[in-house]
Amino acid sequence: MPAGLTPDLADPAALAALFAPVAGDAVIGLAVSGGPDSLALMLLVRRWTEQLAQGPVIIVYSLDHGLRPEAAGEVAMVGAESERLGFAFRGLVWDGDHPESGLQEAARQARYRLIGEAMERDGAKVLLTAHHRADQAETILMRLAHGSGLDGLSGMSVFSEVEGVRVFRPLLDVEPAMLAAIVSDAGLTPVHDPSNDDESYERVRWRRLLPALAREGLDGAALARFSARMAEADEALSQLADGAFAELVTLDGFGAASMSLAALGQLGPAVGRRILSRVLAVVGGRQKTRALGQVERLFEQLTSGTLPRGTTLLGTIIRVKDGSVLVAREPGRALPEQKLLTPGEPIVWDERFRITNVSAETGLFAAPTDFFPRHRLEEVLGFKVTTPAEAIRTAPIVRDATGAVLSLGGWSFDERITVTLLVD
Numbered sequence: 253m254p255a256g257l258t259p260d261l262a263d264p265a266a267l268a269a270l271f272a273p274v275a276g277d278a279v280i281g282l283a284v285s286g287g288p289d290s291l292a293l294m295l296l297v298r299r300w301t302e303q304l305a306q307g308p309v310i311i312v313y314s315l316d317h318g319l320r321p322e323a324a325g326e327v328a329m330v331g332a333e334s335e336r337l338g339f340a341f342r343g344l345v346w347d348g349d350h351p352e353s354g355l356q357e358a359a360r361q362a363r364y365r366l367i368g369e370a371m372e373r374d375g376a377k378v379l380l381t382a383h384h385r386a387d388q389a390e391t392i393l394m395r396l397a398h399g400s401g402l403d404g405l406s407g408m409s410v411f412s413e414v415e416g417v418r419v420f421r422p423l424l425d426v427e428p429a430m431l432a433a434i435v436s437d438a439g440l441t442p443v444h445d446p447s448n449d450d451e452s453y454e455r456v457r458w459r460r461l462l463p464a465l466a467r468e469g470l471d472g473a474a475l476a477r478f479s480a481r482m483a484e485a486d487e488a489l490s491q492l493a494d495g496a497f498a499e500l501v502t503l504d505g506f507g508a509a510s511m512s513l514a515a516l517g518q519l520g521p522a523v524g525r526r527i528l529s530r531v532l533a534v535v536g537g538r539q540k541t542r543a544l545g546q547v548e549r550l551f552e553q554l555t556s557g558t559l560p561r562g563t564t565l566l567g568t569i570i571r572v573k574d575g576s577v578l579v580a581r582e583p584g585r586a587l588p589e590q591k592l593l594t595p596g597e598p599i600v601w602d603e604r605f606r607i608t609n610v611s612a613e614t615g616l617f618a619a620p621t622d623f624f625p626r627h628r629l630e631e632v633l634g635f636k637v638t639t640p641a642e643a644i645r646t647a648p649i650v651r652d653a654t655g656a657v658l659s660l661g662g663w664s665f666d667e668r669i670t671v672t673l674l675v676d
Contacts, residue, residue, distance in 0.1 A: 258385075258425055258473075261296060261434065264303055270422045271300045273410070274378050279309045281376040283333065283367060286314065286326040286443035286463035289382035290430035291333070293423060295438055297380065298337045311374050317346045317359050319447075326443045333440065342370050356453060364415035371417065378454035383408055383421045385472035386428045390458045392475050393465075395463040401525075401544045406483035407475075425476060472616040501531060505662035507604050507673060508580040508643035509535050513572060517555040525551045534675055535579045536567030537586070550652045569642055580639070590619040593650065594667075601648045604674055607659070611668035615653035620646055621660065633663065 256560045274280055282297060284290040296314060301307035316323040331341040346362045367379060388407045395404040407426035412419050423431070435442055451457050465471070480625035496519055500511045509531045516524050529547045533539070541547060546565060553559040554570075554577060563570045564582050571578045581587075581604070588602050593609035593616040601607050601618055609616050622645055629637050629644065637644070647661035650669050662673045 254371070258427060258430070261430060262425070264299075267296065267300050268303060272298070273422075274308075274380070274420055275304075277308050277376075279311065279374060279376040281341070281367065281371050281374070281379040282310060282334075283310045283363075283381045284314050284330050286330045287382075287445065288430060288432045288435045289384055291330075291438075291440055291442050291522070292434040293380060293382040294334060294337065294339070295434055296423075298339075311371075311376055312341045313344060313370055313379075314341070315344045315346060315363050315366060317362070318350065318398055319355075319359070320445075322443075329443070340374075342374070344370060356447075357416060357601050358489060359365070361415055364417045368417040378418045380420050380422060382423055382431070384426050384428050384431060384564055385476060386459070386462060388424050388479060389462060389472045389475040390455050392452060392479055393458050393461075399544060402482050402486040402489065404544070405479065406486050407479040409483075427472060428594050449622050454645045464577075489522055489526060492631040493523050493530070496523055497527050497530055500527065503534065503673060503675060504639050504643070505660075505673070506580075506639045506643040506647040507535060507661065508578065508639045510576050510578050512573055513554060513577050516577060519550060521548075524555070528554075531579050532566045532568050534604070535581055536565075537581065539566045541566060563644050569640070572642070578640055580643035583642050583645050587620045587646055588618075588648075590617050600674070602646070605648050605662065606672045606674060607650060607669045609668060610670055613652070613668060616650060616658065616668065618648045618650045621649040624649070624660070629660075631664070632660065 259270055261267060261270075268275075280297075282294055283292050284288075297310060301310065312330065314327045314330040314334075315671065316327045321346075321542075327343045331343055344366045346359070346366060351358050371377075371379060392405060392407045395407075398404075408421060408424060408607065410421055410424060412421075432442075448456065448459075451460070462472075492567065492660040497666060500515050500519075502510050505511075511527070511531070516527065525544075525547050528551055529541060530545070532541075550559075550563070550565055553563070554572065559570065559572055561571075567582050567586070568579050569582045581602070591599055591601070591606065592614075593599065595609050595612050595614065598606050598608040599618070607618050626637055626644075644661075648659075648671075649657060649661075650659040650664075650671075651657055652668075658664065659669045659671050662671050664671050
């Protein structure tokens with residue numbers, strides 16, 4: 253459906269198209285708080301499954317965050333309505349201490365963590381949420397105000413992974429008034445969360461501005477079209493960056509990266525920053541960029557020749573040497589502890605290497621190399637090693653119970669071990 257167009261939720265064909273991406277799932281989770289949006293989602297899913305000869309198992313998850321005394325009763329209401337519709341129900345509670353600051357973000361993390369754990373027990377692989385057009389508009393405006401790049405201005409995607417949970421948002425092109433009408437027509441009284449009126453939260457402040465912006469033409473439909481165009485531009489630049497990454501960036505067996513500084517500069521900021529961001533992710537153990545400005549500053553320092561000596565960013569250390577940019581893992585930054593390698597079970601080490609004990613032998617373990625004399629290293633590998641010392645120290649080494657080296661970095665010297673450097 254083109255961005256900006258609202259689906260006809262009374263049309264069975266439109267409803268089928270809305271949920272088609274998850275029609276093949278055997279078990280589907282619904283996140284339902286009891287507000288009008290999530291109650292409408294539950295009702296729409298019921299309409300959809302009634303059309304199917306053999307629909308998926310639907311499990312409703314509702315969480316009491318422990319922040320309001322009314323929450324337990326609201327979860328109970330969701331449970332009663334979900335069971336009336338023929339859906340399984342799981343009521344969850346966020347126990348323990350709650351932080352005094354950053355409460356909304358902590359609550360969000362707890363919600364997805366607890367629901368994700370319950371989904372794993374239930375065999376559900378996807379969670380449906382009721383994010384709608386106004387939520388998308390608020391997200392885009394917030395990100396625009398914070399200086400997000402194209403990927404951020406694309407807004408929320410229909411599918412994403414949140415705190416390890418695969419999330420599907422079928423209602424992103426639906427106006428919230430339509431959802432409220434569905435709930436009202438069903439005779440349900442939705443929950444009202446007072447935090448939705450608390451202007452100490454940025455999202456609430458943007459929500460209050462939406463009617464004024466809509467009067468000037470910047471309504472949910474316009475922002476949805478903007479989001480779609482940003483997503484198209486983002487995808488085009490991503491394809492260019494992927495091709496340039498494959499041609500420009502060299503990754504060695506220790507997980508260090510190198511690239512021509514001149515070639516990086518010739519690509520321009522839009523593509524060059526994307527390549528840098530991917531290099532930092534691959535080399536630094538896929539730490540999340542806290543702000544686009546970090547990578548922007550790094551690109552500017554590299555291309556202007558003003559990079560400070562020993563610059564570190566996102567778990568990496570960056571240098572310029574002989575016309576090349578060298579990026580290595582920063583030592584001492586949350587590297588994994590020693591890990592036993594269970595026969596037949598691969599591990600992802602430092603989010604950079606996949607290591608598998610392909611034998612039946614126990615007692616094999618992986619750990620950071622830490623110290624390995626370069627001359628000894630060259631004897632083992634059979635070639636001159638020029639990679640930064642940090643890359644050697646932070647690469648994984650696998651030994652057996654006798655201390656014999658079975659693999660180092662991405663090189664395996666023994667048929668019991670396979671190692672793969674993760675580059676995507």
